[in-house]
Amino acid sequence: MNVHIYPSYFTNESRILRIVECLGKYRVFNEFLIIAIFRKDLPAEEAINDNSRVTRIAPAFGRTITGKLGHVIKAVGWYVAAFRKLLSLPGLQCVNCHSLSVLPLGVLAKWFLKCKLVYDTHELETEVVSSRGLRKRLAKIAERLMIGQCDAVSVVNHSIAQWYKEQYKLGKVAVVRNMPKVQQRKIAATGKLRALIGVTGPEERIYLYQGLLTAGRGIPILLDVFRQMDAKQHLVFMGYGDMESTISAAADRHPNIHWVPAVPPEEVLAHTSDADVGLSLIENVCLSYYYCLPNKVFEYAACGVPSLVSNFPEMSRFIEESAYGWTVEPGVATVLEKLRSIDHQSISDIRKHIQASPVRYSWESEEAALLAIYSSLGYAIQDIKPIQ
DSSP, rough: OOEEEEEEOOOSSHHHHHHHHHHTTTTOOOOEEEEEOOOTOSEEEEEEETTEEEEEESSOOOOTHHHHHHHHHHHHHHHHHHHHHHTTTTOOOEEEOOOOGGGGHHHHHHHHHHOOOEEEEEGGGOOOOOTOOOOOOOOOHHHHHHHHHOSEEEEESHHHHHHHHHHHOOOOOOEEOOOOOOOOOOOOOHHEEEEHTTTTTHHHEEEEEEEEEEETHHHHHHHHTTSSTTTTTTEEEEETTTTHHHHHHHHHHHHTTEEEEOOGGGGGGHHHOOOEEEOOOOOOOHHHHHHHHHHHHHHHHHOOOOOOEEOOOOEEEEHHHHHOEEEOOHHHHHHHHHHHHHHHHHHHHHHHHHHOOOOOOHHHHHHHHHHHHHHHHHHHOOSOOOOO
16 A cells, blocks of 8 residues: 655645556556545545545544644644554555655654655745744754655755755665646647637737635735736636635726636646747746746647746757746846737747647656656556556
């Protein structure tokens, strides 16, 4: 059995689902369990397929205690309940921890159950916006103490891999980029996004931001820029987050600014395909953001949509490598100037280049890197071809 631990309600954690599906497809493990956090409106036990399931665990104690102290007690209660679950599992071979906050559970499982431990961090954990002051210092100490216990460490891009190698003197850090699954070679425009915002004219251009609507993602910059853009240049936010009300208020005042609530994961590409340009203007508010390579740029590419991204190491590396778009320093003046320089012909040329490219930036291209991690740990990979 292979267990994956992630401190969320597990409603849309696509990376973990892709990992589990791949490991099952190549029969690295025969059974998978995802440990998540209990929520009343979600099932405590949920089957993903015949050999994979999610268990949402409630704290062992402290559920009714409120306030900051109650939050701490409930967190400890959840760790206790999750560890009890691990101890009860027969044939546990490997634990994957997808966050620093649950890495202690993985270390304990390795000590007590003699299983393998994989640390698959989805970002630069100790260098996020919320990690400051004492919290940041404690996180760094904890990661330094525990990372040496891991049998493998996997991250989402090369800049973060290099940081981990240098910071913790690690010999090897695997890179498995966070790309979407793409079955079709070419995803045609569907008209779904244009219909949602009421834009039908071919001369009207759509710039799409998809994903989490929160601070540090360039949203205030984009709102300020598109207040100054021509009325036929439309900015569409598709997603959810704490900046929904800000975006909605701007949309009420400006007819070329729109907010579309997040669509189901299986519908994302069908809506993205309507865009003319995809946006990923991350701000340099923390090292994790500076080094990031958002999944959205690969989703844009999968739909043949050029990207305008921040001129940061990983995003600019992707644009230089692929020639799938443009880079810009994230600021109102620089973004406004760049957008005004992008014409119909340049968008058309890049779209044709993306569609003609022999390279596929999709999850299927990352599976070999994922399987290599488990091969290095001694697990058998049945065949390089998927087992039907």
